[in-house]
Amino acid sequence: MARMKFLCDAERCIECNGCVTACKQEHEIPWGVNRRRVVTINDGVPGERSISVACMHCSDAPCAAVCPVDCFYKTEDGVVLHDKDLCIGCGYCFYACPFGAPQFPQAGAFGQRGKMDKCTFCAGGPEADRSEAEFKKYGRNRLAEGKLPACAEMCATKALLGGDGDVLADIYRERVTVRGRGGEVWGWATAYGPAPGKGQAPAAPAQQPGGQKS
């Protein structure tokens, strides 16, 4: 049983927004809704880092925890999906999500909030697989075609990886080994800061000068 996850390698992301475009094109996402977006930290400063963010398909998803109508479910492969027929567009999931993944299309002339829309890991939703109804509500179901999410598969620098968390961890580990650095981007020091007396956290952008690109 796979645990489907995304992993974005900040050392490789070049902020091309190709993943955003691929997602929009693949699912024909309406104007104003971005299931995926690229966030840049320290934009314009040497050592800036970009990361592509969408629904992270949390193991214990806070959106599902707060939904008043219980419209979220998790597939056997760990993909968090929701039923749009049940969604009331209250926006609680947006407040609960640490990644800002839930999106709300404008449903009327006066800006009423429509039903929530979010990244489906290209796995569609609770409609017949690859049916027109599924495409209209949730977008294309690439997983049912034996494919991975479009954003990850078309990423030019392979910064964005999608698939089973264990496999992604192996790929990332191999990269870090070949690079000889970068493992510190994720982990304890990033989350909790450096150990006392060890100076700045290794992931701090000031310590990543422009050279040494792999």
Added chain:
Amino acid sequence: MRKLLAASLAVAFVAGLAACGERPQVVTYKQGTYQGKPDTQPWSNPPYNGNKEQWEQAIRTRMQSQNEYKRAS
């Protein structure tokens, strides 16, 4: 005294092994929690027609194709 020490060591050893286990991290929703429509599995329709192994193999191949170190060699 020695028996007690041996027993406590054995307990500590067994407790240490507990960390090697892996608890399933995917939440299993009980009937009645999710209120929406049921969904099918990605392998339950054509072209896989319920062949989960074939679907998993296709996904595995796709996942490995993201690793250019493997692709290049």
